[in-house]
Each structure stands twice: as structure tokens, then as C-alpha cells.
Amino acid sequence: MLTKAAVTYGKGEPFKIDTITIDDPKDGEVLVRIKAVGICHTDLIVRDQYYPVPLPAVLGHEGAGVVEKVGNGVTSVKPGDHVVLSFSSCGECTQCLSGNPYACQKFFELNFSGKMKDGTCRLHKDHQDIANFFGQSSFSQYAVASERNVVKVPKDVPLEILGPLGCGIQTGSGAVLNKLKPEEGSSIVIFGCGSVGLSALMAAKVANCTTIIAVDLQDNRLQLAKELGATHTINPKNSNVVEEIKAITGGEGVNYSVETTSIPAVLRQAVDCLATLGKAAVIGAPPVGTEVSLDVNTILFERSLTGVLLGSGVPQLFIPKLIDLYKKGKFPFDKLIKFYTLEEINQASEDSEKGITIKPVLKVS
Incomplete structure (x- = not known):
């Protein structure tokens, strides 16, 4: 299917809004319609290639949205669920099995190599692969993520504010x-x-x-x-x-x-x-x-x-705790947020780098 996305084509270049192709989710993966996505410092240093993620790429790793479709074997979420997207982990190494997915031995490979766990991409433009980022690439209307990235969240909290919980705030x-x-x-x-x-x-x-x-x-x-x-x-x-x-x-x-x-x-x-x-x-x-x-x-x-x-936590356990604290008025992270549209991503990035905006969040769909 087609999706509108902010693509990084070259080192330090402005994000370009483009239409690209996104594949259906494979086994163990989830297709999410992105509602909003935070801009994080890590997105910007990858854009500038301080971390050498392959380009072109669709960055974005603080996505929040609604599940559209699930691949075979997915049991934790279903279409219609509200979710926050966090980091990728393998679920198989010693650290993951010990309950420390943030210290996954394949962390760099799964989050910064530009590929999904099976070594392929989900994003394409004119028959050319576009690199995935953090196993989600959420500067886009739609994102395919591993089930291990996905955190189900309650529907009684505005979905637009929840994306930054996936990285910076947690x-x-x-x-x-x-x-x-x-x-x-x-x-x-x-x-x-x-x-x-x-x-x-x-x-x-x-x-x-x-x-x-x-x-x-x-x-x-x-x-x-x-x-x-x-x-x-x-x-x-x-x-x-x-x-x-x-x-x-x-x-x-x-x-x-x-x-x-x-x-x-x-x-x-x-x-x-x-x-x-x-x-x-x-x-x-x-x-x-x-x-x-x-x-x-x-x-x-x-x-x-x-x-x-990533806050030394398990996102599926820690993010719901932060949401509960927010609902009780003890963790007002929404005070950090300023909203932009996806098309305003370059202005939002500049405002973030200048310190004008603390946490830019892009409304996508």
C-alpha cells in the first residue's frame, strides 16, 4: 500500500515529504496507522549521520496510533487497539530472556541497521529499499513494527500525546x-x-x-x-x-x-x-x-x-505505569508537548534544536 512519509535522503538534508510503498506485516509484525509521533534528539543525530543508519530512511521512533492489521502469530494486540511504539529487541538473547530488553545483544542491529529482524525492509520507493528505523519508522502515515515494539495503551487518554512515552519520556x-x-x-x-x-x-x-x-x-x-x-x-x-x-x-x-x-x-x-x-x-x-x-x-x-x-525498563510494563501516573495528575508530561503537522517536520526539528520547543509532536493522520 502507499503511505505519505517524511524521508531522509541524504546526510543533514531536510526531511522530504514523499509517497512511498509499505509492505503488509509479516509473521509477528503489526501494521499501525500513525496518529502522532514525537521528534527525538536521536532522530536528528541520525539525520545528520552521527549514528550511521543507511540512507534513504524513514526515521521516527516515538509513534502512537491504531492497529490496522496484524501478521500471523501476533496475540498481544488486535485491529482497533491503541498502541505506542517503542524500541526493538530480539526476545531471544540472554538479556531479553532475563527481562532486560533495553540491553538486547542485537539492539544496534534491530534499531539502527535499517532492516527488520528478518534482514529485509518494509519500505520502498521506485523499487529501491528505504531503511527502517527502530523497527517502526513512524514519520509516516503507516508503520510496520515488530510485536515486541508495540505497547497497548488505554483509549481514555488522548493518543496524540502518548508517542513520546516510547523513547524520550520513558x-x-x-x-x-x-x-x-x-x-x-x-x-x-x-x-x-x-x-x-x-x-x-x-x-x-x-x-x-x-x-x-x-x-x-x-x-x-x-x-x-x-x-x-x-x-x-x-x-x-x-x-x-x-x-x-x-x-x-x-x-x-x-x-x-x-x-x-x-x-x-x-x-x-x-x-x-x-x-x-x-x-x-x-x-x-x-x-x-x-x-x-x-x-x-x-x-x-x-x-x-x-x-x-531507554529508561532501563520493559515498555509493555513501564509505559502503562507512566500513563497511570499521568491520569492521577502525578506525571504531567503533556506540558512538554507542542504539536505540528507532519508537513511541518523541518520547522519542528529546528524549533527543537534551538530550544524553542521541548517536545515536538507531529500529528500525522
Whole structure:
């Protein structure tokens, strides 16, 4: 069948709205009519080829829509179900079988190689394959995804807002709730108040952290951070970040930190501001090969640093929990969203990169 999609034809080129062909779902796959899709930092760095996904490609990996058709063997969803699309995992490796699909041993192959699990593409233009992305390619009216990508969601929540739960929002919130697991009454600092950082901040409030510090260069984002639960805000243009964090915490430093900016110097700050026994989680995705320096003596005093992939959670379990928190008024992630049309994808991308929009969401159909 034909579908309208935003295609990336060359490195750094603007997205082009084009009509392409999409195959029917194969065994274990689902065809979804996309209602809306978030734009994520990862889409943009792939467009610019910091991650070498084959081009041409249809990017997009925060899709939300309605199931149109299912392939043989699909049991978790049926036509008419509302779904969010998340990342691909094999379901067969040691990590998947241990309940850690975000650490799938075939993660890069399934999400960044441009092929589906069987090694073929579902998208084509003039008899040429167009690469799939994250096993979904949701910058499109229709997407074919593996059943393992698909998360069934309730119909009493607006489907248009749910797509970002598939990546950015579950990544930030999961870094706090699934990886760091802060104790009630503990302290935490969030570096970067984009959609991932603010999701981490809202999760810190859910976890009942009592000192929640937000760090960002843009005062408007810091103001939103206050509205979402930050007890303190810091603009690095105005102060020494590590010294101010220690002053806020009585000289001790914070129990936890989350780094979302992809800037090595900021990651260093995220470690240096920790109290003894403190833990830092790094989410920001810089270009491959980026290095950071740390003072070993800082680490020796029982401080730790960990990476976080997709919120360290199982999407089919974690995303419904986030929706439940939203319905109870405890996780207002919709405050991060600004809507655009699919045809406005380049403007939405530019607004995101300039910090004008925190989480652009494209309405597709």
C-alpha cells in the first residue's frame, strides 16, 4: 500500500515529504496507522549521520496510533487497539530472556541497521529499499513494527500525546525510577531541561525526592522545571554549578544526578557534584567516540556512574505505569508537548534544536 512519509535522503538534508510503498506485516509484525509521533534528539543525530543508519530512511521512533492489521502469530494486540511504539529487541538473547530488553545483544542491529529482524525492509520507493528505523519508522502515515515494539495503551487518554512515552519520556523517567531508584527524602540534580531531563525531574518528584535541582542555560526551561517540581534551579551562565549544588546541599553534594546534555564537561560536573556514595546516570547520546575525563579520587569515595538505555525498563510494563501516573495528575508530561503537522517536520526539528520547543509532536493522520 502507499503511505505519505517524511524521508531522509541524504546526510543533514531536510526531511522530504514523499509517497512511498509499505509492505503488509509479516509473521509477528503489526501494521499501525500513525496518529502522532514525537521528534527525538536521536532522530536528528541520525539525520545528520552521527549514528550511521543507511540512507534513504524513514526515521521516527516515538509513534502512537491504531492497529490496522496484524501478521500471523501476533496475540498481544488486535485491529482497533491503541498502541505506542517503542524500541526493538530480539526476545531471544540472554538479556531479553532475563527481562532486560533495553540491553538486547542485537539492539544496534534491530534499531539502527535499517532492516527488520528478518534482514529485509518494509519500505520502498521506485523499487529501491528505504531503511527502517527502530523497527517502526513512524514519520509516516503507516508503520510496520515488530510485536515486541508495540505497547497497548488505554483509549481514555488522548493518543496524540502518548508517542513520546516510547523513547524520550520513558528514558528520562526510567533513569530515575528504574535505574537510580532514589530513596524518599533524597536529593537529585538534573542536568538539562529538555524532554528527557524534565521527565527525569517529574519522576524524581514521584519518587518523593525532597531536593530537586534543575540545571539549564535557558531561563524559560528553568521556570517550567519549577512548575514541574524543581526545588532549586541553576543557570550555569550565572554561577559555578558544582559549588552551588554543594551549597544547596550543605556542602555534601547530591545523592543522585542525571546528565542529559551529551556534553563531556557537564558529565564531569554530574559526577563531581555527588555526595559520598552518590550515583550519576548518563543519558545524553554524543557522537560515537566521545570521551570524558574524571578524577579517579572522586570515584574512589564510593561514587558511581552508570549509563541508561531507554529508561532501563520493559515498555509493555513501564509505559502503562507512566500513563497511570499521568491520569492521577502525578506525571504531567503533556506540558512538554507542542504539536505540528507532519508537513511541518523541518520547522519542528529546528524549533527543537534551538530550544524553542521541548517536545515536538507531529500529528500525522
